[in-house]
Structures are given as structure tokens and as C-alpha cells.
Amino acid sequence: MSDTSSEVRRWIRPCTVIWLVLMALTLVTLGIGKLGLSGTGVVAFIMTTTFIKGQMVADYFMGLKQVRWSFRIITLLYMVIVCGLILVAYMVGLNG
């Protein structure tokens, strides 16, 4: 096996696992929606899983895990700020 083939396989294997994890987390989110669950814990759980899903796409599918931090940190900060502020807005709504 060439070095390139070996590298490609090392990239594909985790991507396949992540694809399945992303599908499973989406079904969990749908279940929460179908049950009409709400509240601080539910919103925090959904935003946490959304953050994890977004990071998985950025790091593995986009390949940013193999790129220097100067680029990788942009999507990380984006997910932290957007998910964090959405959470804050929902907390304001729940407590307001």
C-alpha cells in the first residue's frame, strides 16, 4: 500500500464512524423535538450536541484537524460563540 493510500484510509475510517455518530445524534434531536421537550437542561443538551456535531464536520470532514491551529481555531471559535450565545438567548427566554 502506498503512503497516500495509507493516509487516505487513516482519514476515511474516522469519517465513517463520525458519519454514523452524526446520524445518531440527529435522530436523538428529532426525538427531543417529537416529544416536545423543553427547559434549561434540554436546551443545553441540544446546543452541546450541536457544537460537537459542528466540530466533527469541521475537524474530520473538512479536514481541519490536519491543519495548523491558525485556521482550525476560526471554526472552533465560531461554534463556541454561536452555540454559546444561542444558549444565552434561550436562557433569557426561559427565565424571562
Place this chain on the structure above:
Amino acid sequence: MTHTANEKAALPPGDLAIWFFIYAELLVFGILFLLYAFARSNNVELFNSSQDLVDRTSGAANTLVLITSSYFVVRAVAAIREGKVQLCSRWLLATIGMGGVFVVIKLVEFHAKFSAGISLSTNTFFTYYLSMTAFHFMHVLLGMVILAAVYLKNRKGGYSAAEHRGVETGASYWHMVDLVWIILFPLVYVMR
């Protein structure tokens, strides 16, 4: 991927210009998401009752479709990095096909809303819901056009194991479309 497992690449995959475009798009969507979230905090009852009228199953189905399409385009990039041109074309076609499925599901959803008399002016929730999902819908269409152009060039032998930046560029844009929907789905369809 020309770097080793321990060596990080200086630049992300694909053309650098697409990454500036991706970051700009993420910023625009991020602002829209926050506008929605803070608008909701002042109208919780209205947003919750209106959210009951959206089709969560369609939203989830489209999430599964986009995630799968994103995985397919990963396979297309992997194939071309190994010099497997035909295999790359097949994965690109599968990705575009999944994009088509997304479009059909979304059009059925839009049709159902408009048939029920719901429009941009119905209330604040539907202004955001229709604007954000339609804006994202246009990005899906643009992504499909980009991937179709990449597919056609690949079929003509335009990419190889040594030169495949165009495939990575199209794939990066498509992942951005997926990433945005991953936030949009729970925000608009589920969280209450």
C-alpha cells in the same frame, strides 16, 4: 494530503479563496441565528406556537440527507487523492443526488407552508424561518452547481492524485452548507 500524521498542513484543503468565502458565509449565517435566538427571547409563546406548525420530520430528514452527502463528498476527495478518477466521479454524483433529495424535501415543505397561507409576513417566527431556510436553500443550489462543475471537469480527466485542488474546494464549500444546517435544524425546528 501530502503531510504526515504528525505534521500539520499550513493551509486548509482546497483553494484558499474559498475559505475566506466560507468564513464570510458562516459569519452571515451566525448573525441570522443570533438575531433569531434573541428575537425569540422576546416572543417565546409566539415562537413556540408557530414552531408547532413546522415539519420536524422533514427538517430531520434533510439533516440526515446533508450529513450523508457530506460524507459522500469526503469519499470523492479520498478517491481522487488515490488517483481513482471514476470512483471520484461516482461519489460526486451521489453527493449531487443527495443535494437533489434535499431540494425536493425542502420544496415540498415550502409548498405545504405556502398552501396553508403561511408567508414571510405571517409573524416574526415565520419571517425568520422562511428567510433563513430559503437563504440556506440557495446555498444548497449553488453547492450543487459547484459540484456539478467539478464533476464535469473530473470526467474530462481534469483532476488526478497530484492535482485535485478543485475537488477539495467544492467539497469544502459543501461541508459549509452542511455545517450551517446542523445549527439551523435544532434552532428552528426543535429547541423551545
